[in-house]
Amino acid sequence: MRPPPPSPPEDLEERTLREEIHRLREENRRLQARNDRLSGLLAISKFWSAEKDFNILLSMITQETCRVLGADRGSIFLLDPERRVLWSTVSKDLDRVIEFDAGKGIAGYVVQSGKVYRSDDVYQDPRFNREIDQETGYRTRNMICAPLRTMKGAMLGTFQVLNKGTGNFTAEDEEIFLALSAQAAVAIENAMFYRELTSTRDRLTRELRARFGFQEIVGASPLMQDLLSMARRVCDSSVNILITGESGTGKDLLARTIHHNSNRAQHPYIPINCAALPETLLEAELFGIERGVATGVDRREGKLELAHRGTLFLDEIGDMSLAVQAKVLRVLQDREVTRVGGKSPLTVDVRIIAATNRDLEAEIAAGRFRRDLYYRLNVVHLHIPPLRxxxxxxxxxxxxxxxxxxxxxxxxxxxxxxxxxxxxxxxxxxxxxxxxxxxxxxxxxxxxxxxxxxxxxxxxxxxxxxxxxxxxxxxxxxxxxxxxxxxxxxxxxxxxxxxxxxxxxxxxxxxxxxxxxxxxxxx
Missing domain, CATH: 1.10.8.60 (Helicase, Ruva Protein; domain 3)
Structure with missing residues (x-):
């Protein structure tokens, strides 16, 4: 039997061209799929980074990673460096906490080595810790486990996904999982830091409320009982308060107590003594100053800016000059402050508590205090009676x-x-x-x-x-x-x-x- 005649040269070139086009199309599809996958990973990491609730974040990480990789379950084990144990905060469909020695099992190996580990048949793997399956009643077939590190390289714990839906986890799955684990570690570190800050803030707020609670103000007399009753009622209001009373009656203590028992307690309480500074310095302290206003002057935020969302206590308000009074009035009217030498106003949300031992109505009559500012400050008037x-x-x-x-x-x-x-x-x-x-x-x-x-x-x-x-x-x-x-x-x-x-x-x-x-x- 004779062999078929050789193809004409142009047919061979056409077939080679078709094969090359097919290869390029496949390569393009593969690159497009990889690009889509990376874009998806980027979107996931941004989504994770925005979440500040620690437990919600861990649940999001495990669920989303399982979805991307087609895994049945995911677990995050955090390292307790002092006790040298790994403990599970989140396991899919599992509420109770699992804890074991930090050197045990595949997770322990990953902590010790700092390397990703993939196992296609865990029950044939000597590193696998069967006790977890026995405790949970779950049957693990295959898994990938990766280390979770902080930005500075410290070990946070491990992240593992279990039981690929069909077949085993691939090298490509491992690559994706490593990328997700790196992003997860950043989000977890940020959430842990945020949780620590929130815990510290709440503890300090409780301590300040205990220290500056209304029970710390002695008020057995009817006059003080009436005063403290009114002060409690206006705590959570944003209205300005004028506290009057002789020197030494405790006007500053009452102002602090109102702030630390208000809904502004987690924001700054900024006191300033208006009698302690000359007019020019008081203006810069209150409103801030821009760099270059004078030789050697650096940009500095004023007390009004620093007290944003909190309380500004203006002690000895009766000693404030008329020029500064006018600027304070403008801030109260517009809720905006402009630094000395500045051009752009800044919006501020500040509650003003002012105090004085002077008779402001007499000061108004004498032309030393602005009537319009007085009415802006005197929304609620609290008078502390003298000790006698x-x-x-x-x-x-x-x-x-x-x-x-x-x-x-x-x-x-x-x-x-x-x-x-x-x-x-x-x-x-x-x-x-x-x-x-x-x-x-x-x-x-x-x-x-x-x-x-x-x-x-x-x-x-x-x-x-x-x-x-x-x-x-x-x-x-x-x-x-x-x-x-x-x-x-x-x-x-x-x-x-x-x-x-x-x-x-x-x-x-x-x-x-x-x-x-x-x-x-x-x-």
């Missing part, structure tokens, strides 16, 4: 302050004598709670260990100095002498704290600074 108007609270305050000071100073005393306690309860306390605190701190410091605090330890019962009311000289000289003596005594009482001394004297810190300079008082 709530004598029921004094014994409670004495005991609470005494215990706190003794604990802080690690000093063991036997308490107050009856006469000392009576003297403390009947003293008028012009400096209010702050003066009472200073008096008890002084008495505890001077008292003999294991002894009683007696009337001789109380400064307001000490014999008056012979020259206190017998100054010689002209009236200005006598006034200067009295001022000098009162300032020095206030500084001694407050251990050199100028802000506290100023409050005790009923003047601003800036006013105290000027008087000290004029009277040549060091400190």
């Amino acid at each position: 108007r709530r004598p029921e609270d004094i014994p409670i305050l004495i005991d609470r302050i005494y215990r706190r000071v003794c604990k802080r100073e690690k000093k063991s005393l036997r308490g107050f004598t009856a006469k000392a306690r009576e003297a403390l309860c009947h003293h008028p306390w012009p400096g209010n709670v702050r003066e009472l605190e200073n008096e008890i701190e002084r008495a505890v410091a001077l008292a003999d260990p294991n002894g009683f605090i007696d009337v001789g330890d109380l400064s307001f019962l000490a014999p008056p100095r012979s020259n206190r009311h017998h100054h010689a000289g002209s009236l200005p000289e006598v006034v200067e002498g009295v001022e000098r003596e009162m300032i020095r005594e206030a500084l001694v009482k407050t251990k050199g704290n100028k802000s506290q001394a100023a409050r005790l004297l009923g003047i601003s810190r800036e006013g105290l600074r000027k008087k000290m300079k004029r009277l040549a008082i060091e400190g």
Whole structure:
């Protein structure tokens, strides 16, 4: 039988061309499928990265990976480095936690080696840990297990998928699984970090609420009961609050308490003393400043920005200049702040709590305070009564302050004598709670260990100095002498704290600074 005649050269070239076209089409389909797969993996990783709930994320990772690879089940085992165990947080269709030694089974091998591991028949694999199947009642046939590492290379645990729907897992499955495991590790690390931050934030919020709870404010008297009742009612409101009261009554404590018991408690509480800074510095502190406004000045956020979604406490608001008052009013009206030297306003969500020991209506009449700002701040008015108007609270305050000071100073005393306690309860306390605190701190410091605090330890019962009311000289000289003596005594009482001394004297810190300079008082 004769062989067929050879094909013409053009037929051979045509067949070769067709084969090449077919090969290129197949290669293009393969590349397109790979590109689609990679695009899908990218979309999955973005989806995972957006999820912050830890348990939901782990469930998403296992379910989506099983879907992509056609696996029946997935498990994530996290490493406890201190106990050296692996434990399962999520297993598909499994609620209970599984825990085993970090060196045991295929997962343990992956942790130790740091390499991906694929097994086509696990019951023939000496590394397989059959105890898990026995515990769960599940029958594993084949699996891929990959390490989960942090961005810095630390071992988080392992990720495994079990039982391919048809046949065994392939090298291509392994490649996809490694890519998904790497993205899963990043998402898990971020979720763990977020969970830790949230836990820390919640713990600190609880601690602050305990420290600044309303129960920490002594209020047995009817006046204080009414005040605290109103304060509780306005906690979760966003309205501005004006707190008034004499120096030393605890306006700052009430402001903090309102914030830490409000729905803004997880956001900043930013206090600023308006009397402690000159006008130009106060403006920069409140509104912030842009870089280059002056030589050597860097960009800085202001207190209003820092307090976004939280509370700004404006202490001594009555000492604020009219120019700064106008800018604060604009912020309250527009809810926008512009830094000094800036052009673009920034939106802020801030609750303002202001405090003063001045009569703002008298300040308005004198032209020193803006009426429109007063009404913006005075949406809710809380007035703290002076200590002399709530004598029921004094014994409670004495005991609470005494215990706190003794604990802080690690000093063991036997308490107050009856006469000392009576003297403390009947003293008028012009400096209010702050003066009472200073008096008890002084008495505890001077008292003999294991002894009683007696009337001789109380400064307001000490014999008056012979020259206190017998100054010689002209009236200005006598006034200067009295001022000098009162300032020095206030500084001694407050251990050199100028802000506290100023409050005790009923003047601003800036006013105290000027008087000290004029009277040549060091400190």
